[in-house]
Amino acid sequence: MADHRALLPAADLPPLEDVLADARVVALPMVTRFRGITVREALLTRGPRGWTEFSPFVEYGDEEAAAWLAAAIDFGWGEDAEPLRDSVRVNATVPAVAADDVASVLARFPGCGTAKVKVAEPGQRLADDVARVAAVREVLGAEGRIRVDANGLWNVDEAEHAIHSFAPYDLEYVEQPCGSVEELAEVRRRVKYMGIPIAADESVRKASDPLAVARANAADVLILKAQPLGGIRAALEIIRLAGLPVVMSSAIDTSVGLAMGAMLAASVPHLDYDCGLGTAALLGADVTREPLTPVAGAIPVRRVEVDEALLDEHAADADRRDWWFGRVERCYSHLTASVSQGL
Template sequence: MLPDLAELLRTARVVALPMTTRFRGITVREAVLFEGPQGWTEFSPFVEYDDDESAAWLHAAIDFGWREAPEPLRDRIPVNATVPAVAAADVAAILDRYPGVRTAKVKVAEPGQTLADDLARVSAVRDHLGPEGRIRVDANTFWNVDEAEHAIHALAPFDLEYVEQPCATVEELAEIRRRTAYMGVPIAADESVRKAADPLAVAQAGAADLLIVKAQPLGGIHSALRIVAAAGLPVVVSSAIDTSVGIAMGAHLAAAVPNLEFDCGLGTVAMFVHDVADEPLLPVDGFIPVRRPTVSAERLNALAADADRRQWWLDRLRRCYRVVERATAL
């Protein structure tokens, strides 16, 4: 059952969390938190997403707040560090925020930077993690096929675990996977899953070796689990720069995935200066626990967005609710 909009608005709090390092073009992450029968939940689509795309994120928030999570198969989740497109000299300080983590996801193909910048950053990560560390890189669709082939060839000596979304389309992913098969570097799909009209198309086309799944963009834990089961590929459960509340949603998803083979991208609370939870879901010994965090009223007040941003988000919540309501009625 879809809760009334008034029920969502009654406890809705809009927060603005400053970040330690610029990431994905932002220095402050905004989110709406509200409380359901199961606890606090989060609605935080990126500001540039339209209402139709953002509605899946609201459906996920309602799913986590009003529906019991699946029975967990594990009580803690191994996580990776996230290294933004920083200078090589700044890598060590970034990785030090992730104690005990053995895996790093490194942003590459940043607009305005060069492959030389990427190589220097990945080299610094390898030096910090040592030969046993695991490195995955994420191009966020910014390479064409030829650029991706050249870059993967240059980066392969750093023993990559996989390359995430090197190109934009399913057809390009299939082509780059074919071209680079001899290097033995797996291809992962992210945007081709969470932003696609058909999240299973990339698996059906044989265009990826594994999938990146995120609870909010895929409509919630239960929806994401159906996609995982239907795809039949290994998955990495990741986040979208969520607060501890959204990370808890991702952790409950990861806890319910059978045969979780990879460290998950759920350590990103380390990217915030402050978080909404009394005990933020930060990595400890390379893991985060599977639990719903207690949200502090004091922190909500301290991190509250200004009046204009609050109104912007609540108006967006109302619009997205109407999209969810129409979809639910079908």
């Protein structure tokens, strides 16, 4: 994971009681099943800079989730980055839905000329993926841009075969076709003649060394998420060292977390691709009356004002609240232990 430890010295860590003082846990319904979930849980808290979010997926261990807490603290208590733009163009996100449902999904992303399409869903076939991509191309037209995301679920041969199957639909890039850096490098070598770039996501945000992909020439584009990488400052350092084009994306955050991602995207000098930060459109509810949903294909760069009534309406039950508070406490211990060991 990102070296959040070096970016959060002990003196910069607020007391744990401050982190939890205003903390609220919400359970937000999804419009469409995504990543196997139908309800997105998140812990929101408030620092001197405003509301911030801690929402690692529930299956992540505490060590990995600690980077997400570092990001929340950085956004709530740290110094703001200097934005270079006041809005960020975003892509539509198409879950692994049936081809007939593609048009209704894309309608939730007004003005978006780029779509990221989930593929390699367990239980589905390549033919389902091809039909979904074909439906997206039909809706977007010839000028639309399509990227597919396999979440590392293919082996090298499967990835090569799938990319050939998608080629008639003019892909912008293929995101994380395989799990390992070595596999990504091999896929990239095999399909380079086709002119289809390879992008890395999990191989950056879930890696002990997020720069290994760049050093191995295993990807053409890096997909970066602010929360898993330890926050805006940590992600900006990865961008500086990697020297590759980047796409900022979300982890199905609430609008509070999306604000963090938008601020990261707004701080990057060269932003050549639409970002995956329009995912509030996949939520059936949010924590603000002014969610960061796409308008004319973009979202604004601003902090979000949380609505207390919405926090109450979508509050998680007491057991889930206690589970999230306990998780914060354990992750905070990871941060303080790492700092004290000088790691």
